[in-house]
Amino acid sequence: MSKTLIVPGLDGSPAPHWQDWWARTDPNAMIVDLPDPRRPVREAWEAALAVMILRHPHSILVGHSLGSVLITQMLARWSGLKVRGAMLVAPADPLAAIEDCHRIRRFGPLPEVTLDVPSVLVASRNDPWMTFDRSRDLADALGADLIDLGQAGHINVASGFGPWPGGKVIRDRLLEQTERPSALRRWFGQAAQVLPRMPGA
Template sequence: MAAIELIVMKPSNVLLLPGWQNSGPGHWQSLWEARHGYQRVEQHDWMRPLRGDWSARLEETVADADGPVLLVAHSLGCILTAWWAAHTRHAAKVCGALLVAPGDVERPDLAAQIHGWAPIARQPLPFPAVLVGSRDDPYCSLERAEGLAQAWGARFIDGGERGHLNAESGLADWPEGHALLHTLLKD
């Protein structure tokens, strides 16, 4: 029987990628940041996100990281992860990504609010990934989330009926999500 090797990860190398408007104090990403010391990738403008600027900021953060990184993306952060992965020189530093409730920026209503993020990059990610989608997410249908997971080569998890999997979903610090994050640390 083969032994499972765990990757040792510094808390500061677990990078939190919030979506549009950032993650507020009750969001599981913010709670993980406070509890575990994970690092939020701060963007220059949370209200008017520019794909190029957000991607450049992620590129700098990954490049400057001391050791491997793990990405924890929510909503627009998932779309950022896919776009960045298609263009980065530092994909080898990423040991995995937890992608939660991607926002479907190709939908006309969202495209009108968040300009310049379509089309969504659909190439397979060059690192292991898990995507959690919700059956009643107002920003992305379950079928669309499953299709993105398939395109990205991510394992898909049906998160049930939990809205956008954010603070309003009542997840608190979302222990189930944290357990999924730890599955990405197994080599």
């Protein structure tokens, strides 16, 4: 079975974050150890993720916040990486006008090229790190399917996302449908009606 490589964002994803919960409850998932999560260096993070992808080819990548940005940059720059699919949760805009954004500005600008792997972008309508309109435009640019979680904040602990079973459902569907791409968009087109009702905490 394909591995799930979980890619944290700024400051990491310690318990009770859903990424930590996922890694502890899924024997096929592991968190990518990114150096110095409080002071991220783009080149160091890219190297760490590249090593994990090379060690575990054909994995599903699951990123949150800056981790999602890192995934998009990697896939946009190195199309030959053996990745089965990408799940981008609440990407953080490195150019957003919020207080902590100075720590991630070197990760900008966001790539706007079609990814060559099946991908889905999970967005919130009140995420301070990226507006929903920007998330929708980014999904279109990347060729990713968009899932609207509604008023879900930054889809993190502060907005109620400790254990998040709905995240695993999205990953499982992405994993299953990578072999049947024509069915992928049909399922994700209906997902917004189902997944927000699933427990987020």
